[in-house]
Amino acid sequence: MSDTKKPAAREGSLDAPFRHPIEWRDEAYYDLAAVEAEMERQFDVCHTCRRCFNLCDSFPRLFDLIDESKTGELDSVPKSEYAKVDEACTLCDMCFLTKCPYVPPHEFDIDIPHLILRYRAAKRRAGEKSFVRDELGKTDRNGRLAKPLARIANWGTARKNTPIRKLLDAIAEIDAEAELPKYYGKTASDLLPTPVPPDPAGPAFGKRKVAIYSTCSVEYNGPDTGVAAARVLARQGIEAKVVYPECCGMPQLEGGDLAGVAGKAARVAAVFEPYIDQGYEVVALTASCGLMMKFEWPLILPENAAVAKLGAATRDICQY
Known part of the structure; x- marks a missing residue:
């Protein structure tokens, strides 16, 4: 009898989670049949777990579709119904970041937000655009x-x-009861064309510099937020200036337009790179934009050094 011992089975999710680069330049990425097959695989794992039942409405919709199907299993849910799960997803990443025990490096390799993103991109390629x-x-x-x-x-x-x-x-189809954002005659960049002088008595005086990425929602719809952020940072002795090249591309990401997002990422990163090289940290004033810069852009353009540099230098205003 051999004395060789079999390796013990490893518990999943004990290693740091990671995400795969988004292969949006590969034609296979847009194969809708392949995408739906992968949705079936991952949705079946979600069905057996159901830990995400209390997050967004995507998961209750999925579980209802399964529970109300003929067999009570995913195999009797038509793939055309997957669109109902898709339309409830905001790509917020909360399931991946906070709930799912089966994200990579677990062998189940679950990433529902990026699966939904691929589904939208494939449908867009197939001509389903809004x-x-x-x-x-x-x-x-x-x-x-x-x-x-x-x-x-x-x-x-x-x-x-x-x-x-x-x-x-x-x-x-903009709901008549929805509260829509207001526009202003002056943007955050207009209101702060030059940095607010840092307070010499502030604890960070002479130590920190910040390039404030005002984001489109602050730039056009809440410029006072940009002014307030700059003043608070200046009070701490931080040199802070507003830098707004263009939108982060979250609306395009939500619509599955990954080429559009990649273009924005490359252009914005190129503008911020000189500031980072001069010792500036980048502070995003909208959480979804910070998410794009720190997590999504490096996966869409993993070979772009400026994008990687910007992702590492970016903080949300609440973090900073």
Whole structure:
């Protein structure tokens, strides 16, 4: 009899989780049949676990589809119904980051947000696009157009403006009861064309410099937030200046337009690289934008050194 002992089975999820690069430049990435087969595989794991039942509505929808099916198993759920799970996902990453015990390096290799992203990209490649969604996602263009007409734009989109809101609901499917963001005549960059002088009495005076990425939502829809952030940092003695090249591409990510996101990532990273080289840290004022810069962009452009550098230098304002 051999004295060789078999290695003990390892418990999953004891190693640090990681994510695979997003293979958006590979044509196989957009094979819808292959994507749906992978959705079936991962959804079946979710069905047997159900730990994410209390996160977004994607998981309750999936579990209801299974429980109400003929067999009570995923095999009797039509793949056309997967779209119902997709439409409830906001790509917030909470399931991957906080709940799932089966993310890589676990052998189950579960990553629902990036699976949904691939599904959207494949459907987009197959011609399933939303014109309204794509146009609303052009936040920089929309912000620039609304800027000189801010009062009129805000009047037209106000919830109390019932006739126009009902028209928007009918044409663009923007719910008439939804509270829409306001626009301003001056952006955060306009209000802070130069850095706020740092307070010499602040504990970080002479030690820290910050490039504030105002993000499109602050730049156009909440410029006072950018001013407040710069003033708070300056009070701590930190040299802080607003830098806003363009939107992070989250709207395009949500629509499955990965080439569009990659272009934005490369351009924004190129603008911030000289600041990082001069010792600036980058602070994002919107959490979803910080998520893009720190986690999504390096997976979309893993070979881009400037993107990697920016991801490592970025902090959310609440972290900083």
